Amino acid sequence: SAVISQKPSRDICQRGTSLTIQCQVDSQVTMMFWYRQQPGQSLTLIATANQGSEATYESGFVIDKFPISRPNLTFSTLTVSNMSPEDSSIYLCSARGLALNEQFFGPGTRLTVL
């Protein structure tokens, strides 16, 4: 299995600022993902983080708002740009192991935008 850590674990930010969330996996993984979980709701996939190339975004999410990097196999960042209160959510990093049918999740970053 893979252990995923995220930093920061939580933050309170002002409207109009940006926050970068870091995700580190302790072992080799094939794919990395970023999800959003709005209060009381299920998980929504934001994008697939591709190593060394642009991320693949889901419908409704754009690179200007959620730029993503993945410089190597085990590390990725998600930036939430020009934040508004509607961005208040839990952001979860996820990774698929070498056994492609197993996906692991980080503890999440709890973001509150004032």
Next chain:
Amino acid sequence: AQSVTQLDSQVPVFEEAPVELRCNYSSSVSVYLFWYVQYPNQGLQLLLKYLSGSTLVKGINGFEAEFNKSQTSFHLRKPSVHISDTAEYFCAVSRKETSGSRLTFGEGTQLTVNP
């Protein structure tokens, strides 16, 4: 495309009672099936998964689930719950044939175990 329906948004039970959390899915191709648990203020933890073979799958913490292909269901069960089982439970599916297939989640079921 796949979809997942968790039939109950909230399930309150008393401690030591049995519980079943219901999950139905829709897909035009074969799928893998998963149950994840999210404890308060934590990330998701894999409870169990069905890939192939025996339709009864046993997971961690005494949970089990049964894959029923004809009813396209994957209900989660535990014969006797504890207070510590209070959490949000998510059913998820992914396409079996595609290595890059994404997980599709249900809306979640909040299990609350009362003393």
